[in-house]
Amino acid sequence: MEEKVIAGQVTCPQCGQMVNPHERLCPHCGVPLAQAAAIAERMIQSNLTPDNVVPIAPEILVPRLGEYLIERGTISDADLQRALAVSRLPGANGQRRLLGQVLLDLELVDRETLDQVVTEQILELQSALQQSNRHLEQRVRQRTSELQNALSKLSELNQLKSNFIANVSHELRTPLTHIKGYLDLMADHILGELTEDQSEALKVMRRAEGRLEELIDELIHFSLASSDELFLQRGACDVAVLVSEALTKCAPKARERSISLASSLEAGSPLVMVDAEKIGWVLQELVENAIKFTPPGGRVEVRLGREDDRLVIAVQDTGIGIAPEQIDEIFEPFHQLDGSITRRAGGVGLGLTLVRKIIESHGATIEVQSQVGEGARFVFWLPILES
Ligand SMILES: Nc1ncnc2c1ncn2[C@@H]1O[C@H](COP(=O)(O)OP(=O)(O)OP(=O)(O)O)[C@@H](O)[C@H]1O
Ligand SMILES: [Mg+2]
The missing domain is CATH 1.20.58 (Methane Monooxygenase Hydroxylase; Chain G, domain 1)
Structure with missing residues (x-):
């Protein structure tokens, strides 16, 4: 029976039947989809290693003139051995002589036959080369389609794995x-x-x-x-309100760690077109990080300002800071710097990965200015809504 493909469905890595990627277990074979996806992914990757590629060795292009002459009955085996022995001896100019020349010198072959044999051999080589090219092109086409299949399979498997986390x-x-x-x-x-x-x-x-x-x-x-499903629900939004909410939520943690929270918010700051819930989450995450990585007695501040047609939002602290060469790393998933401090501070290292995704999905960017021991400043810009 032919399988009916429904949009958005993927094949179960275990039984190959169509499944809804949001299911945890395959309804046909009962396998946990995420685990099966992880195993299948590993198998695909190990299959992609080039183990069965046909080697194209240069030897196939090396002319074997002597053997060819014996094959067509022009010279005998003994003639060839004699000619080879002579060709190994240095010539008048101290260089070795080519076999063809020796055969002519020993009058074992005349010039016309030699030219004909060489031409025949060149033609044979040419056709061998063409055949090998055709074979190579066929292999390339085959490997390309294998890679394309593997790629689309991998992206399906990835989807199953990330849906598992969500489920x-x-x-x-x-x-x-x-x-x-x-x-x-x-x-x-x-x-x-x-x-x-x-x-x-x-x-x-x-x-x-x-x-x-x-x-x-x-x-x-x-x-x-x-899983590329970061849907934004944009609306006109006053970021100053989001900052106040984030600071209120973080206030107990700041009190607990004796850190002062401050903000420079102008009344009636310009509106921006953003997903308020997600940008609110970003602010909270940046303030929480600032509190976590600032020793007691320090200060965390959120500043809002205007730069041309963009609203600039900065979260800065007086904490332990980040070495400039490690700034890229902190946005990697599950990546945390100095293990001892991070273990004390808790967390899994996902916050900033998501912060950057949310900001970038708004078409904006985030920058970090910091030096070890001199606090950190996380800044991002959002386009101001035309009034
Ligand atoms: N304000 C900051 N000052 C110094 N280091 C920071 C600061 N913010 C983040 N970091 C470093 O970047 C790492 C990654 O931050 P991220 O927010 O992604 O993870 P986390 O806070 O450790 O855990 P989670 O956010 O998942 O609870 C942190 O572990 C820390 O090493
Ligand atoms: Mg964090």
Whole structure:
């Protein structure tokens, strides 16, 4: 029975049937799609190593004049051995003589026959070369189509893997909502009074739950970003409002670490056309990083300004800073600098990857100015909405 291809569907790496890439398990063979995709990806990559390419050795172009003359009965084997022995001896000018010349000198072959044999051989070589070219072209076509198939397979497999992250992240949210609900009820003493030790334990649990929630949000955003599904819901937006919201959300963390938060916001800053939720998330992530990587007593500031027809937004801190040569690295997924500080600070190293994706999907860019020990300044520009 012929398979009906539905737009957006991909083939299951295990059974080859069409599946919806958003499923976790293949409805036909039951295999977990992400794992099967990872295994299939590895197999494709190992198959792409050039192990079975036909070698095109230069030997096929080397003329074997002597053997050819024996084959066509012009000279005997003994004649050839004699001529070869002479050709190995140095000639009058100290150089070795070519076999053809020796055969002429020994009168084993006349000039006309030699010319004819050489011409025949050249023609044979030419046809061998043409055939080998045709073979080569055929191999190139075949390899190109194999590579194209592998490429499209790999992009399907990648989609399955990143959908897996999104699926799992969404499913993690449900039990977490229950945990958070009950923790809130307990903290509000609705489920009864708590001892001092229980209150302390509850505080730790709520902090951990908050962190888990943030991580899950990041994973969802990241999987969306990596599967090119970063849909922007743009609208006219006052970034000053987003900055205030981000600072309010980060205030408890800043207090906890004795870091002062400041902002220079002009009333009625120009409007920009952005996805407010995502740019709000970017601001929060940059401020959270600034707090995380600034020692107690430091300062974190968000500045808004205007540069021609662009709004410039800068988040700067007085923290540990970043070596200029490591600035590119911090935007790589799961990449964190100095392990010891990062372990203390927590996180998985996805924040900035997503920050850059969100900013770039707005057609904007982000820049980092920093030196080790001298704080960091993350700046990005958004086009101002024409009034
Ligand atoms: N303001 C900053 N000052 C110094 N280093 C920074 C700053 N912001 C980011 N970094 C460095 O860049 C790395 C990557 O940052 P990113 O936000 O991607 O990950 P994270 O904060 O470690 O984890 P996550 O954001 O996933 O919780 C950080 O681990 C840190 O080493
Ligand atoms: Mg971060």
